[in-house]
Amino acid sequence: MxxxxxxxxxxxxxxxxxxxxxxxxxxxxxxxxxxxxxxxxxxxxxxxxxxxxxxxxxxxxxxxxxxxxxxxxxxxxxxxxxxxxxxxxxxxxxxxxxxxxxxxxxxxxxxxxxxxxxxxxxxxxxxxxxxxxxxxxxxxxxxxxxxxxxxxxxxxxxxxxxxxxxxxxxxxxxxxxxxxxxxxxxxxxxxxxxxxxxxxxxxxxxxxxxxxxxxxxxxxxxxxxxxxxxxxxxxLSRRIYREITVDVSDATSYETLCGRILLAMDGTNDDIYKIVLTGEAEFSIEQAVLLENLPCFAAKIKDKTKAKVDVSALKEEYSLKGLFVKKLSERSDFDSPLVRAALGFGMDAMSKEKVKLP
Ligand SMILES: [Mn+2]
The missing domain is CATH 3.60.21.10 (Metallo-dependent phosphatases)
Incomplete structure (x- = not known):
């Protein structure tokens, strides 16, 4: 027995x-x-x-x-x-x-x-x-x-x-x-x-x-x-904690972004999500817009995106961003990781008004 x-x-x-x-x-x-x-x-x-x-x-x-x-x-x-x-x-x-x-x-x-x-x-x-x-x-x-x-x-x-x-x-x-x-x-x-x-x-x-x-x-x-x-x-668990990753690159509207998030959500409406955003953001993303009306018990967003930098277009632009990119692109070490990181932080500061240090 x-x-x-x-x-x-x-x-x-x-x-x-x-x-x-x-x-x-x-x-x-x-x-x-x-x-x-x-x-x-x-x-x-x-x-x-x-x-x-x-x-x-x-x-x-x-x-x-x-x-x-x-x-x-x-x-x-x-x-x-x-x-x-x-x-x-x-x-x-x-x-x-x-x-x-x-x-x-x-x-x-x-x-x-x-x-x-x-x-x-x-x-x-x-x-x-x-x-x-x-x-x-x-x-x-x-x-x-x-x-x-x-x-x-x-x-x-x-x-x-x-x-x-x-x-x-x-x-x-x-x-x-x-x-x-x-x-x-x-x-x-x-x-x-x-x-x-x-x-x-x-x-x-x-x-x-x-x-x-x-x-x-x-x-x-x-x-x-x-x-x-x-x-x-x-x-037995009543709800499941899930983590999904969504690449925001090339998305030019909230509607597109919300669509990508919905597609990545692989559980039920009872679940609890962490949504990790990656890639290059075309615009400054307000998290509340993405979190509104999501079909789940609770969700939070971890924003790991970088502001998109179109170097060739930006350096022709008559703006603070344009000047910043032009100055950096004249450097011989422009492609070094350090200068690329500086470019990313500078663009984040100017477009997203906040800088995420790694
Ligand atoms: Mn324990």
Missing amino acids: AVKIIHCADLHFDSPFAGLDSVPKAEIRREELRRTFGQIVELAEKERADALFICGDLFDGERVSAKTLGYMREKLSMIPQIPVFISAGNHDPNIAGSYYRILDWGENVHIFSSQMEKIECDGFTVYGASFEHFEQTESKLSGFSVDEPEKINLMVMHADLDGTYNPISRKEIENSGLDYLALGHVHQYSGPLSFGKTVAAYPGCPEGRGFDELGEKGVICASIEKGNVNLRFMP
């Missing part, structure tokens, strides 16, 4: 979502994150999971709203038959005064202490240990190996493979004798990582929170037998 686990990590309740363009939208995202947690609990029930693993950074920081805590506890109480194992991470260490210590989490929830613990369940064993500091520079897996290798042995942990926060090593995983090591910390789904007979995985965060967390997000549904671990990635 395979053991079935729903494995999530890095919820980061109540993240500020500061990158969004309005305060109400940030609160919408915080509510969506709560609902996604609700969905994870419902998934555990629907899949008839043997346990739900939450591998750290459940909280983003020391302040979490009462509505989030209340919602979370209410949801967890709806699955009294499913044991829930929580291992605290570097954002939410299990320290005096933390929510892990002051809340009543219910009968079915076990929060690991900083020392390695072993819990016997029906047909499998769960090990785990929590962060007890915001920094954890020694590996909690150091010297660890399971007591009963013939059993199905699982572990719940927030850890940084070859990294700095609870820096576990490949060798330690290989020597652990674990069948499945459920990890948290990396915000991108890792796929199954094999180390000897042990399979480890990071599910990533179930909701993106910024443009450093692009793409589809979700949780892992793991099915574990002795010698056979099968992972299914279950997408």
Whole structure:
């Protein structure tokens, strides 16, 4: 009989979502994150999971709203038959005064202490240990190996493979004798990582929170037998952060530019976009015009364009720009990167009234 686990990590309740363009939208995202947690609990029930693993950074920081805590506890109480194992991470260490210590989490929830613990369940064993500091520079897996290798042995942990926060090593995983090591910390789904007979995985965060967390997000549904671990990635995120690049060169109107942006938008109306503008701009682009009425939840523009410089036409022009270009073009080092950069900055200053230094 395979053991079935729903494995999530890095919820980061109540993240500020500061990158969004309005305060109400940030609160919408915080509510969506709560609902996604609700969905994870419902998934555990629907899949008839043997346990739900939450591998750290459940909280983003020391302040979490009462509505989030209340919602979370209410949801967890709806699955009294499913044991829930929580291992605290570097954002939410299990320290005096933390929510892990002051809340009543219910009968079915076990929060690991900083020392390695072993819990016997029906047909499998769960090990785990929590962060007890915001920094954890020694590996909690150091010297660890399971007591009963013939059993199905699982572990719940927030850890940084070859990294700095609870820096576990490949060798330690290989020597652990674990069948499945459920990890948290990396915000991108890792796929199954094999180390000897042990399979480890990071599910990533179930909701993106910024443009450093692009793409589809979700949780892992793991099915574990002795010698056979099968992972299914279950997408759950309500919105996807996307980044697109749009070349503005030769576009002489906002209509053309908006058309190019619409064409590049490859997601749904629910998504959140970063639009990177590149190329040579024919005119000074006001971002608000491009952002107006875009079919998405939120968007922001990163303008990496340069003002277009038509040297041969400009140096004949009787204007400040013309004089500037003429003067520069008379230099023997006109084609050097330095003078070309000066030309770009000068043109930006005169046409876009602002200069972006690289
Ligand atoms: Mn995290």
